[in-house]
Amino acid sequence: xxxxxxxxxxxxxxxxxxxxxxxxxxxxxxxxxxxxxxxxxxxxxxxxxxxx
Amino acid sequence: xxxxxxxxxxxxxxxxxxxxxxxxxxxxxxxxxxxxxxxxxxxxxxxxxxxxxxxxxxxxxxxxxxxxxxxxxxxxxxxxxxxxxxxxxxxxxxxxxxxxxxxxxxxxxxxxxxxxxxxxxxxxxxxxxxxxxxxxxxxxxxxxxxxxxxxxxxxxxxxxxxxxxxxxxxxxxxxxxxxxxxxxxxxxxxxxxxxxxxxxxxxxxxxxxxxxxxxxxxxxxxxxxxxxxxxxxxxxxxxxxxxxxxxxxxxxxxxxxxxxxxxxxxxxxxxxxxxxxxxxxxxxxxxxxxxxxxxxxxxxxxxxxxxxxxxxxxxxxxxxxxxxxxxxxxxxxxxxxxxxxxxxxxxxxxxxxxxxxxxxxxxxxxxxxxxxxxxxxxxxxxxxxxxxxxxxxxxxxxxxxxxxxxxxxxxxxxxxxxxxxxxxxxxxxxxxxxxxxxxxxxxxxxxxxxxxxxxxxx
Numbered sequence: 001x002x003x004x005x006x007x008x009x010x011x012x013x014x015x016x017x018x019x020x021x022x023x024x025x026x027x028x029x030x031x032x033x034x035x036x037x038x039x040x041x042x043x044x045x046x047x048x049x050x051x052x
Numbered sequence: 053x054x055x056x057x058x059x060x061x062x063x064x065x066x067x068x069x070x071x072x073x074x075x076x077x078x079x080x081x082x083x084x085x086x087x088x089x090x091x092x093x094x095x096x097x098x099x100x101x102x103x104x105x106x107x108x109x110x111x112x113x114x115x116x117x118x119x120x121x122x123x124x125x126x127x128x129x130x131x132x133x134x135x136x137x138x139x140x141x142x143x144x145x146x147x148x149x150x151x152x153x154x155x156x157x158x159x160x161x162x163x164x165x166x167x168x169x170x171x172x173x174x175x176x177x178x179x180x181x182x183x184x185x186x187x188x189x190x191x192x193x194x195x196x197x198x199x200x201x202x203x204x205x206x207x208x209x210x211x212x213x214x215x216x217x218x219x220x221x222x223x224x225x226x227x228x229x230x231x232x233x234x235x236x237x238x239x240x241x242x243x244x245x246x247x248x249x250x251x252x253x254x255x256x257x258x259x260x261x262x263x264x265x266x267x268x269x270x271x272x273x274x275x276x277x278x279x280x281x282x283x284x285x286x287x288x289x290x291x292x293x294x295x296x297x298x299x300x301x302x303x304x305x306x307x308x309x310x311x312x313x314x315x316x317x318x319x320x321x322x323x324x325x326x327x328x329x330x331x332x333x334x335x336x337x338x339x340x341x342x343x344x345x346x347x348x349x350x351x352x353x354x355x356x357x358x359x360x361x362x363x364x365x366x367x368x369x370x371x372x373x374x375x376x377x378x379x380x381x382x383x384x385x386x387x388x389x390x391x392x393x394x395x396x397x398x399x400x401x402x403x404x405x406x407x408x409x410x411x412x413x414x415x416x417x418x419x420x421x422x423x424x425x426x427x428x429x430x431x432x433x434x435x436x437x438x439x440x441x442x443x444x445x446x447x448x449x450x451x452x453x454x455x456x457x458x459x460x461x462x463x464x465x466x467x468x469x470x471x472x473x474x475x476x477x478x479x480x481x482x483x484x485x486x487x488x489x490x491x492x493x494x495x496x497x498x499x500x501x502x503x504x505x506x507x508x509x510x
Contacts, residue, residue, distance in 0.1 A: 014282075016255050017282035018282075023251075024285060
């Protein structure tokens with residue numbers, strides 16, 4: 001079972017990854033701001049896998 | 053060199069192929085793939101996946117069974133039976149297969165490898181759980197490159213799941229038409245407007261659709277570079293989308309509450325269960341195909357007698373419910389599959405040989421057709437002689453229930469249509485089936501007009 005590289009599939013992944021990267025970046029900042037103001041009880045929530 | 057038959061689906065990948073020899077299924081690894089195969093083993097990836105039951109284990113056989121000059125080694129994978137295909141799975145089965153693919157991909161990346169393809173045909177349900185079976189799908193990872201199988205993953209897994217999620221209808225059968233997955237333009241046109249509010253749909257369907265239809269996009273892929281972090285972001289996003297589909301579908305189908313809603317009494321089920329238990333003690337069958345299994349009430353009974361059960365129903369929700377139960381209770385010997393007896397999965401793919409037809413692929417010692425004959429004869433207009441011929445083809449041993457016209461259920465079915473079924477009675481049933489079968493046992497279900505038979509093919 002084997003496939004040919006999909007034409008267009010490469011570029012679309014570059015775009016999607018860029019958008020997701022930006023989203024995760026802002027989400028990360030949001031988590032930090034939230035952590036600063038709300039001071040969560042668990043320290044580790046700040047470094048939680050932001051991609052989730 | 054021994055005689056061997058190359059599996060008709062195994063022709064695309066120069067890395068190796070699957071073949072059958074002396075009743076066993078082997079996989080040849082070619083010189084072309086030697087380096088990647090060594091990496092799979094030496095990096096610890098193979099061991100980690102096998103330990104987690106995510107990849108099928110194999111034994112290496114240092115014997116060139118095909119005598120080919122490109123031979124590197126021969127693998128003898130743990131045997132898998134029965135083989136099923138995505139157009140026979142319910143939503144949750146495809147969902148679990150998708151999540152397994154992503155999990156295997158993520159683990160591969162930790163070992164410097166990547167999946168070079170992502171098709172549901174690389175996955176089989178083995179002992180109640182999905183397992184990855186294509187040992188030659190792993191390639192050396194180049195962090196500058198995106199995932200070569202991304203589009204295939206979307207077409208084969210994500211799109212059918214999206215369609216079923218948004219359209220709330222049984223769409224997976226369509227995969228038997230689209231063997232390489234559902235094309236993005238088709239999905240983009242079918243999804244409802246509200247799906248555009250979802251980021252996942254917007255990125256993976258609409259954006260992909262516009263990119264693939266744009267002439268500029270098609271020749272530009274070499275310019276941009278990628279990174280491992282970017283790939284992990286994409287994988288996390290896909291995993292989240294697929295994990296977060298709501299677990300319980302709300303849509304109801306004809307058969308989804310059959311046992312709760314129907315006129316069938318508890319006494320009838322108990323009486324029938326008693327008879328089937330007796331039949332199970334008499335038979336030597338080790339495998340059973342349960343046709344019209346509904347929620348698997350009798351499939352569980354067969355399974356409790358240590359038979360390998362393939363529980364089939366044409367109703368997606370019934371299969372879904374049974375699959376979730378099998379998964380939750382870790383039942384290893386029931387495989388729930390969607391099957392419409394009036395239209396079983398055909399042979400598909402190149403030369404009509406890549407994926408075998410349902411009954412060519414699934415052979416069992418016993419076939420159970422409980423409370424089914426009237427649905428086929430009266431509901432589907434399949435006459436009894438034709439039906440007897442069909443069972444002769446598929447059933448070395450048969451447990452079958454006859455439901456006569458006096459039965460409430462049949463009366464209901466005939467209330468809305470002219471009764472053209474002049475030969476539909478028990479005497480004719482016995483006569484037609486006696487052409488192919490010897491009746492070993494015959495028991496009336498007390499309190500009803502129904503009769504159960506255990507028959508053996510002549």
